Amino acid sequence: MTEPLDTVDIAIVGAGPVGMALALALAGSPFRVLLIDSRQRGTWTSDPRALALSYGTRQLLESLGAWNVDAGTSIETIHVSQRGGFGRTLIDAADYDIPALGYVLRYRDLAASLDARIEAAQRLNGHEVVAIRLSSEAAEIMLTGGGGDTHRILARLVVHAEGTPANDAGVRVYDYGQHAVVTEVRPLAAHARQAWERFTPDGPLALLPLGPDYAVVFCVSSAQANELLQLDEEHFLAALRTSFGGRVDFVGCGPRASFPLALRIRQQLSTPRQVWIGNAAQSLHPVSGQGFNLGLRDAWELAEILRTRACSDAGEEATLAAYTRRRRIDRSGSMAFTDGLVRVFSNDLAPLRAARGLSLLALDLLPPLRHFVARRMIWGARAWP
Template sequence: MSSELSLAVVGAGPVGLALALHAARALPDAHVHVFDARPADLDVSRDPRTLALSLGSVQEFERLGVWPAIAPASTAITAVHVSQQQPALLLAGLAARLRLPPPELLLTAAECGVDQLGAVASYGAIVAPLQAAWFEAVAKEPRRLSARFGTPVAALKATPAGVEVDAGIAEHHDLAVVAEGGVFSAQARKALVHDYRQTAWVGQVTLAEPADPARAGTAYERFTPHGPAALLPLSPQGGAARAALVWCVDAADDPVLGLDDAQRLAVLNQVFPPRVGRLAAITPLKRFALGLNAERTLVGGRGNEGGAGQGRIVRIGNAAQTLHPVAGQGLNLGLRDAHALVAALQSAQGRGADLGAALKQVEWQRAPDRWTLIAATDFLARSFTWQLPGLASARGLGLAALQALSPAKRLLARQMMFGWR
């Protein structure tokens, strides 16, 4: 593989920009070009979408030098509380008879020996510093790096020696990495597709009481008969605690659609456990269809069949796998994809190996992490649609068992923070 690798990154979201910044530093002779349809002068910092970052993702942004700019607008996650609403009567009766604690799981940063399990930040608070860092890098090395903003990529065509990128003018590159995101309903279908027929309602809530410092960094996940609901901690406002809400329900029998804000608050106060506190206000909610849309492998895939260069198109992040938000790990998985790809390219240059060998290494290296998370989120998402006797009891018993088994809790926490390593 030539040290003067030409790399095209399609998509300037958090995953694409993190990949470009890492590649520019780790591959000092490589030419890196970032393409995105949005104009360069668009103020991305105002994008309010909430993203959950694992500790591994926080550390990746620290390595890239952008975390100091993200941190002030972020909220640390110091604990994760998972519980089940209205356990089945069998489980409730058994728990009362045996004097067992309720079916819940609590993971804390302290018991894992870290300061935080992760962090919460808006899309804009993450992308704006990454974009600024990329523009700065381009200004320093314009002969090697470029930012092609306002330039949508119409097509990618595999060639025997690489990839032809059509962005108004056809350009040839050794490797193209697609890192575009998008929601499930708007994406082209990949190799593995399943519509969960669920709707995610997203927005923010405010608690009535002043923020409790002891619980200010707790993220809550609640399993309900309709689907999972989650609250992610946000910085207090006016002394009151705030949280980002993700509320997943059955799309065919949507219990949220016909409610006004007061009714939605009343329902949510019944959904979440008392330890959350009383929810006092809610912002207008937006809804999104949920589904699984994944490639079988990062290398090759959709729109990349035939030709000797078919393995020169790589998809990472949401371009490779769009998951159900039940675990909140989609962005973290994409950042691990990006890191592994650059590490493989760097290692291959040091060995004098060819590009195909490096990409094959990424394909095999990333498979366990990808498929563990794809399978876990798919199983959980589908389980809320199964009408099986005792399923709620089994789920509750599983939470209680995890809470009682410290080694299992630590293993789960490590998976959440760093993925499969």
């Protein structure tokens, strides 16, 4: 059965953390906003990821009233090094006059705190977008629900926040040939709120303080990831020790899961009546934990432009053009930073290893250079002088 046409100003497709953040940032605006997700509410409770959120992200989440102070563990220092080569650098929150460089939070806790703030009238769950028909005035969105019923919504603007896109002509894909194996491990000694980023020829390995444990993001070739998932706990911890080196030891680990890693870049951030944010706009390698931080800034800036322009047509072309312009530097800077790190560090060539060691040493010995990198990670493009 086809239900009658519903009309809204803005339809956000995808109620992941980025879509939800946009809905919250638009609360109280003159726009009627509807947040649509193909999954039921709370499906995120099974997501195994932990995310490193920058201090700048904490500030934005606080403004949205969605900062979950109890669920996060602060990062006070970050130790960066490479396996099999010299050089290391230490980034310390004390140098930036902020209480922490960032926070580690489980995806599910982040989603739950955003979700708790969204009003029931604003959401439509269990409905998948099957087609969008565009006219000069509006977009007509066709949805199907679980019972096979169809639903139609007329929106002035469709915001795509459906997460990582499939291969399509509008998306450029670079497959890293890596998977991230994620789990939580118990360290032998307390972590003192220090995070570790260790570059290895197989891929980067991050240990992020989370409660008494470390959340692990262990990036390796796709074949190695399969093997790591099959190992029993003892052998998995042995593999982790081999990759990480002797600075930290582990006594136990939780369940493991893996994610394929590719860089996916949507070529055009907006087209008439449509705009893309978060992973739907760009999906990055998880090295240095940029993806959600960048996606939140997408949502924040889109809401800010929509509110400032406050015109009756949310999908006005000038608004979308302004959004695309405003996101250019932050977006390209974050993509180049993460992609560059993966490419430069994921190999074992001796001259490159030496050059990397010198770069890590330079970062450690030259505070202005280190501060530039740290500020870029904390605040994104807002950190440019």
